[in-house]
Amino acid sequence: MLLHVQTDSIAIPGTGWGSVSLLKKLDTENYNVIVISPRNFFLFTPLLPSCTTGLIEHRSIMEPIRNILRHKKANVKYYEASATKIDYEKRLVYISDESEIKGDTSNTVVPFDMLVVGVGAENATFGMSVFANTRKSHYY
Numbered sequence: 001m002l003l004h005v006q007t008d009s010i011a012i013p014g015t016g017w018g019s020v021s022l023l024k025k026l027d028t029e030n031y032n033v034i035v036i037s038p039r040n041f042f043l044f045t046p047l048l049p050s051c052t053t054g055l056i057e058h059r060s061i062m063e064p065i066r067n068i069l070r071h072k073k074a075n076v077k078y079y080e081a082s083a084t085k086i087d088y089e090k091r092l093v094y095i096s097d098e099s100e101i102k103g104d105t106s107n108t109v110v111p112f113d114m115l116v117v118g119v120g121a122e123n124a125t126f127g128m129s130v131f132a133n134t135r136k137s138h139y140y
Contacts, residue, residue, distance in 0.1 A: 007032050011093050011112035013083035015042050015065055016120030023065075028074040034110055036079045036095050037119075040065050079110070086115065 009032040012019050019035070020042045026033065044061040051058045069076045085094040093110045 008113040009034060009111065010114045010116060011036065011110055012116045012118060013037070013086070013093060014117060014119030015039060016118045019116065019118030020063075020065075020068065022116055022118065023068050023072075023076075026072075028072040028076055031114075033072075033074075033076040034079070034112070035065065035069070035076060036081055036083050036093060036110065037065070038080065038082045038098065040078075040080055042068070079108075081108075083119075086117075088115075091115075 007030060010026075011034045012022065013036045015035065015037040019037075023033075023035070041062045041064050044063070047056060047061040050056045051061060065078060069078065079095055079097075080099060081095040081097040083093050084096045086092075087094070091112050093112060093115070095108055095110060097106045
């Protein structure tokens, strides 16, 4: 008789540096991995100035999350949505799909055993209001 071993689930809100580094090294056969991010790509920010000067194309510094997940041994669930609330006591992540293309469900709850928050960072505008409303994602 075969016994089914329940694996722990890891919820990863965000696709920043920490999340992508973990996803590349994580053995997904040992965990049920759930990635939650409103952007389906990782942006290599150190090369952004090279894009603005025309040295490289913006496609060269963006890596789709599906390329990272494709090389995993086990299936990784991906939600293109924003994590709106985390309930640590109940071990739940509340997510909301804010994309232009709506599915049947726009709000849902994702249970987790372990949580890795790697959402990235905000741009520093150094007090210059002219840059306050500029976001990296608007250019792509």
